[in-house]
Amino acid sequence: MKLPRPSLRVVLIVLVVWAAGVLGGLGAYTFHYAEGLSYFSNDPKACVNCHIMREQYDGWLKSPHHAVATCNDCHTPHAFIPKYLSKAENGFWHSKGFTLQDFHEPIMIRRHNSAVLQKNCVDCHSNLLEGLNPHAGDARRMLDCVHCHREVGHGPMK
Amino acid sequence: MTTTPPDADPRSPDAVSPSGRKTRRLIWMLAGLFALTVVATFAVLLLYQNIVTRKAEATQHVFRVVELDDNTVDPELWGKNYPRQYDSYKRTVDIVRTKHGGSEAFQKLDEFPVWRRIFAGYAFAVDYREERGHAYMLQDQLETERVTHFQQPGSCIHCHASVIPAYMKAGIAAGAPRGEDHREEQIRKGFEVMCAMPFSEAAKEVSHPVSCIDCHAADTMDLRVSRPAFLEGIRALARSAEPTPHLPSIERWRKEEKPGRDYDPNLDASRQEMRSLVCAQCHVEYYFRGENKLVTYPWSKGLKVEQIEAYYDEVGHVDWTHAETGAKVLKAQHPEFELWSQGIHARSGVSCADCHMPYVREGAIKVSSHHVRSPLLNVAQSCQSCHRVPEKEILARAEAIQDRTADLLRRGEEAVVSLIVRLADAKAKGADDAALAKSRELQRKAQWRLDFVSAENSTGFHAPQEAARILAEAIDYARQGELAIDARAITIPEKSDDRAGAGRPPSELK
Numbered sequence: 001m002k003l004p005r006p007s008l009r010v011v012l013i014v015l016v017v018w019a020a021g022v023l024g025g026l027g028a029y030t031f032h033y034a035e036g037l038s039y040f041s042n043d044p045k046a047c048v049n050c051h052i053m054r055e056q057y058d059g060w061l062k063s064p065h066h067a068v069a070t071c072n073d074c075h076t077p078h079a080f081i082p083k084y085l086s087k088a089e090n091g092f093w094h095s096k097g098f099t100l101q102d103f104h105e106p107i108m109i110r111r112h113n114s115a116v117l118q119k120n121c122v123d124c125h126s127n128l129l130e131g132l133n134p135h136a137g138d139a140r141r142m143l144d145c146v147h148c149h150r151e152v153g154h155g156p157m158k
Numbered sequence: 159m160t161t162t163p164p165d166a167d168p169r170s171p172d173a174v175s176p177s178g179r180k181t182r183r184l185i186w187m188l189a190g191l192f193a194l195t196v197v198a199t200f201a202v203l204l205l206y207q208n209i210v211t212r213k214a215e216a217t218q219h220v221f222r223v224v225e226l227d228d229n230t231v232d233p234e235l236w237g238k239n240y241p242r243q244y245d246s247y248k249r250t251v252d253i254v255r256t257k258h259g260g261s262e263a264f265q266k267l268d269e270f271p272v273w274r275r276i277f278a279g280y281a282f283a284v285d286y287r288e289e290r291g292h293a294y295m296l297q298d299q300l301e302t303e304r305v306t307h308f309q310q311p312g313s314c315i316h317c318h319a320s321v322i323p324a325y326m327k328a329g330i331a332a333g334a335p336r337g338e339d340h341r342e343e344q345i346r347k348g349f350e351v352m353c354a355m356p357f358s359e360a361a362k363e364v365s366h367p368v369s370c371i372d373c374h375a376a377d378t379m380d381l382r383v384s385r386p387a388f389l390e391g392i393r394a395l396a397r398s399a400e401p402t403p404h405l406p407s408i409e410r411w412r413k414e415e416k417p418g419r420d421y422d423p424n425l426d427a428s429r430q431e432m433r434s435l436v437c438a439q440c441h442v443e444y445y446f447r448g449e450n451k452l453v454t455y456p457w458s459k460g461l462k463v464e465q466i467e468a469y470y471d472e473v474g475h476v477d478w479t480h481a482e483t484g485a486k487v488l489k490a491q492h493p494e495f496e497l498w499s500q501g502i503h504a505r506s507g508v509s510c511a512d513c514h515m516p517y518v519r520e521g522a523i524k525v526s527s528h529h530v531r532s533p534l535l536n537v538a539q540s541c542q543s544c545h546r547v548p549e550k551e552i553l554a555r556a557e558a559i560q561d562r563t564a565d566l567l568r569r570g571e572e573a574v575v576s577l578i579v580r581l582a583d584a585k586a587k588g589a590d591d592a593a594l595a596k597s598r599e600l601q602r603k604a605q606w607r608l609d610f611v612s613a614e615n616s617t618g619f620h621a622p623q624e625a626a627r628i629l630a631e632a633i634d635y636a637r638q639g640e641l642a643i644d645a646r647a648i649t650i651p652e653k654s655d656d657r658a659g660a661g662r663p664p665s666e667l668k
Binding site: 008009012013015016019020022023026027029030033034050051052054098099101104105106108 | 184188195203212518519543
């Protein structure tokens, strides 16, 4: 009569720890298999892991900005914390869209990502833009550089 | 459950009930945690499996389960190797109407009865139905009253069936050299033989509507054009001096290779050009040349409406004599390639397939949709990859172009019918051929232009300004034609029976 209660507790604890370990292991392997770490990098190849952005990647390879800017330089904020917040937010929507296959075709940039892009244009080209106020980040009043310079990032449209 | 003696647990000798409750809570928590972990692990494995599937899709394997060669017509066999393309190809059976067209076989003569009058004396006045999807192209041709009620030549089969292997077979039978190197000669020879047959004979040699083999080479899946009338036509165009900014390979050939050999799309054209040229094998203006009814694309002076007309005038081609007016008129077929050639999309390097067979994604795979259809039914895939505007707005823009063209078409029809009425009237009143010649010539010009835009299947969209220009000319020529009927030439009053004595001033007899 002394054993049952502690042993049930122990059994359960062992079971939970074991299950958590299995979950951790499977999760880690899935993360590895999905090349999860690559998404923390700046390598543009990570952005074509899922093949959805193959055209955008191919276009970038032939674009004027190819030598000076990668995906992240234009599409994520330049400061550390906003950058990873942006990656997390977009990463979530991309994963959800790709897994459930419920995204709009053709893919289009979202409004607040457009603002990020615009800020980044201004960030690098500030010398050129001195005296101009392109309202970067203000979705309503923003002058959109890529509205005219649409070829700089992804090459000529067909 | 609570019958444990107080000394059962040495660690809690006196707290029976609180300790028991605590333990129970812990057990429940652990059990709950375990269940949650189970669910989470299950979800992770689902995700893992999803990623495996996507990765596998991305490798895009083709499993060659059947051997295909240049004689394999049956699309079902090709479908075994290329199931995704075949799936969408099969959906060309779908029947959907768009605002101005679509793939439903409605009777155009009922929708627009003026055309009975415009086509008077020609088979099209009997049956002129809208064409259905690719899947029906052979069946539609076998069923149309233009074929069942009239004698038609084997020429029709050039574009109403998957005909190339039948041409090769007939060509070899007629003495063309055997072997793969002589494929084009065999096709050409067979084409000549089969054009000269009655349609009912030629139709026995074929079994499928347009099939994979019509656009693809069996061994490499490369795009390939084989139809002899198209090859002859595009070569004639290449030899002309007409600028072809939308087909840069022709201009390059003119500069570089002219002395060596004929222009050959299969060697010279880029893949992007081929994505239009395979369609241009059939979606074109044509006529049957000479005794043997050889299908001929009238492109040696260029692709514009007046250049084709000039060609027809030069060779003296007449499709039929108008029953009411006696004018020697032309029938336009479906000059999609010609009109597209004048438009901004062609000029910008956009091919037929870009809009009519857009890339679609299935998981991580991208395939060109073989469900060839109106882009208006698939605006997101067809238009939005270039035009970043909401779907509704794109559709509204396209329909605005078509609505305007349709308005001009209705006015053009009125003008042409008005000319027909006046001409028929003058003829009935005894005007002779010489007095009507000028006006009949203008009917030919007006009707040709009106029909060119009407028979073309985009309601002007393929080249909006060009379509409007053509229709403006049609209306102008029709009204000029009315003016050209010289009232003085009609000297016999309606009631008089004595026509023999009708005197016309010689000055009217040009």
